[in-house]
Amino acid sequence: MLQTRLILSTTSALRLRTLPCLREERRFRKRVAQPLLPPPITVNPDQYSAVTEGGAGGSTSSYFPPLSAFRTSQTDPAKLDKSHLGRFYTVDNEFYKGVMNPIQCYPPEFRQNCSTFGEVCVMIRKPFVDIKSCIEASDMKKPVIRYIIYGPPGSGKTMTMCCLAHYGFVQEYILVNVPWVKNTKESGGVVVSTVDKLAGQNEIRESDLPRYLLTKDGWEHFDPFIPVRVENYTSQEVQTTIDYFLDRKWLQHPQAGSEFGRIELEYLSTRNPLTLMKLCNFR
């Protein structure tokens, strides 16, 4: 029922001890084969800053966002902020193949697509930016702040967690992947956890809220914590994802990029990221 995926710790002694081993691994991973597809289009950040101000503000979105607006050239997760919301950023192979693949942190469908596309691209979404700014603003000498990510199935809880892991990796945190946080009273770190309705059990649960899924004991164990809800895509994010799939030649049906096709995909997926990905799989 509960998936606690990582603790980000910043204890200085530990950092010194683990850094050399990371460097060694980095050297090893440079030998990994290069992607087969042509390199992604990089866009000048000045070009889409105007798009962001015009597009993200309004609630109603046009179904034809400008070309190349779906990708950002910024690859450092520490430098991503609100201006990058709703765009795809590229995760470097070093982190993906070296750190995340051995423990299979990314969802299986996503990993399958990554190997086909020849790149790892993740959308920057609000929960990630929110938690990141919270981590940056928090005092590491105080007891750890606990974040619990929740939301409907397939909405991107695990992807948010993976983005945070990438942020932690770049910032030279120690990434700890544990099934359950036993002691939450330590200091010098961050605890990020997800609660998932479908985790580990094959029965249908009524609610995806933390109070229901953690039950009373789990709630008291974690309390106090910051709940972060991951919503389904907005209309603009759905269109951005469709643009990305068209760019990767993944959407092959001639109608998929048309106005009616886009509306249909958005409606059928109910803007749920996982369902949208599955619908795009065979079109």
Added chain:
Amino acid sequence: MLLRKIYQVGYRPTNRLFATFPPSYIHPIFRHADQVALQEANDFERHTFLPVRPANSSQTSSVFYDPLVAKFTNHIMRKGNKILARGLLENHLFGLVLIKCLGIRQTTITQNDDSDWIASLFLKKNWNKDAIQSESSFDAMVAWRIQRHLINTSLKKCWTSSKKNVFRTQTFMEIKRVQLAKYATNPNVELNPYKLLHQAVANSRPFLQTTPIKRGGHTYQVPIPIRPNASLAIALEWLINAGKEKDDDTRFWKQLAKEIIDAAEGVGKVIKRKQDLHRVCEANRAYAHYRWG
């Protein structure tokens, strides 16, 4: 009288005898493009008042609707399990998608994002029937009726099974993955799985077949031409059978994808089978006149 005729030995019933609707009933024009074409031809007014047959359950106004894909799905289907058939060919999520569509309606009606409507549907708890009826909108009533219908029919099974089989992938997805891997070296490769399926079926349709006819104590394999519908059915069956000829550790959808790509390129088991049949017909051309008399 009619029934006696149908069950008579050796009597082949035709569609005409089973037809529920008289020929004056037109087939439904359910695709947007067809309706636009009618309007442009100034024929729309005439069709407006004609009696229409009901559409099949698989016929939708979706822009992604493809008659050949619908036909192929029906040929793959065994024991009426269409969910599995669609899952093997394209999408195994349609039951889930249907429920989710209704779910979004519900949330827009009640403005309550936290109420998990899909779960309450199956747990038979927290049905806010009154909330829906008080809205008295058409959408809400439709949603409520379909909700009741879904509970009666066993879509619960569909939902749970689709959740478990997250890893199950589809033929079209596999075609795209295989072709995209080729695309890195050859940019001229065809990537569209719909086009590839059409091409594969067109390439594997036989034009002649043999039928046993007894003449003078001998049975001859006499070549006869095949009607278009029959040849389409044969091509689809051959593709499916080729997909079934596989190792135990290979999935059906994976083999089927391979066979479709092969047939579209004019190679593979199905094309060979068609050529073998044509070769037999060619060899037996001397018996062709036994077809008459």
